[in-house]
Amino acid sequence: MAPRIMSCFGKPLRSSSTKSSKNDVAATADAAMEEQRRGDGPILVELFSSQGCKISPEAELLISRLGRGDFNLDRPIIVLGFHVDYWDYMGWKDPFGSSQWTVRQKAYVESLQLDTMFTPQIVVQGGAQCVGNEEDNLLSSIASAPRFPSPNFQATFQKPTPETLQVSLSGQLRMKIDHQGANIMVALYENGLMTDCPKGENKGRVLSNDFVVRRLEKLCTIKDTSAKKNISGTVNFSLWESFSSNKCGVVVFVQQSTSHHIFGSQKFDINV
Template sequence: MNLQAAVLTTALLAASLPAGAGTSCEARSGPNTAALVELYTSEGCSSCPPADRQLSHLADSLDASAAAVPLALHVGYWDRLGWADRFAQDRFAERQAWLAQANRQRAVYTPEFFVAGAEIRSWRGSLRDVVRDVNARPALAAIQLHAAVSPANVLALDAAATAPADQDAAVLYLAVAENGLVTRVMAGENKDATLRHEHVVRAWLGPFPLTGGKVQVRREVALPAGWQRDRLEAVAFVQDERSGEVLQALRTATCPGA
């Protein structure tokens, strides 16, 4: 599919939220920058499945010490080709357009990767090196994230972030992503294909501005019956609202009893 014109040293790996009541997940960022890896994708895009697989197996391609936070953000502007992507949200297309503007792009497209807020066109061969380069940077923000699911199927997210006072455009974002999703596509460019997805963003919260170099937020997300509680992960990241640079990111670490 072609372009569409459009106006910490610690690796936080396995990241499922708890399946049982009374358990929770917690993560703290390290001294170096974890790489936020955003993939803008669509089930209606015939060139997207290879990129989806690349994101799904990202951890397998990285060094054991690497720190990456992958997210798949599905966009809906290809729904007109015959298949409506059930994971697409308008806000993801809006975010992609904002990142494209920050990167001085003339168009958005799928699949499109951004790492730490920077566009990566040669993702097939360079993602590993780009993640390593981001990991080498001292972190410009620190994040603490706690996630817990109640018996009433409500996910509570408690997050705190700090950054130097001169990072006056820093904002915090929270996301909930789901793994192990499968779609049998019945129309459009991927007709008759079975697509498998990991790290699919299901909920998106923010931005929450850092005031005086800090912010603390608590948000609750009601989990629909169709979401797989044991395959969810919580994500937090701090981004410069002016430049688009991601200053730090993390996922919930492996949960006790999960």
């Protein structure tokens, strides 16, 4: 069955502040970590968009400016862009769209108790959302987002084959993880993407995209872990033909298993 989708011009029908039994679980986890909320780590901002959505280019520009530091905020920001695939039927298949990113957005729609999926949508620290082209709401969500200590991972990069990037990570989360557990995720993103769009709602436009997630892998799942426990692991990314390390970066983030809240993130340049 096709996903229930709102027009990309629409807004969520119910606020993400709606309370439910699912959110009670998340609230319990948050309360246990309240003392660690005073960390100085980055805020993770995720954009869900599509080249097939007429107003997504506005959100893409906003997120590019945010990632470049144009807003001179008093806290570091990490930006990731996920291109969903459910607008492909409009006549233009987004070359960066993936059903994997659609599934990720759907998980947020459920955890935030929204009534529908829509683009462009921004999710801040996994726990708040707004329409992706609403600058004031975005900046307000960032200002009120909880902050956690940034992990102190060290990263090494290798290319065992021309088609593979290997990322090895070792360090501490600097964040206690309780029995509910968390996933340590590793994203490979690309900047400076330009696409001529001959069809669909953006027909005739040249679309610019930054911080586009090309690959996402799980390093490991952890629970009942102290903030000082050393964690290490390796992920392997399959590369695309035009891959250039100068245009790409890697983001590591810790995501709570039930609430989907982000409990810390860290960004790396690729030196290979």
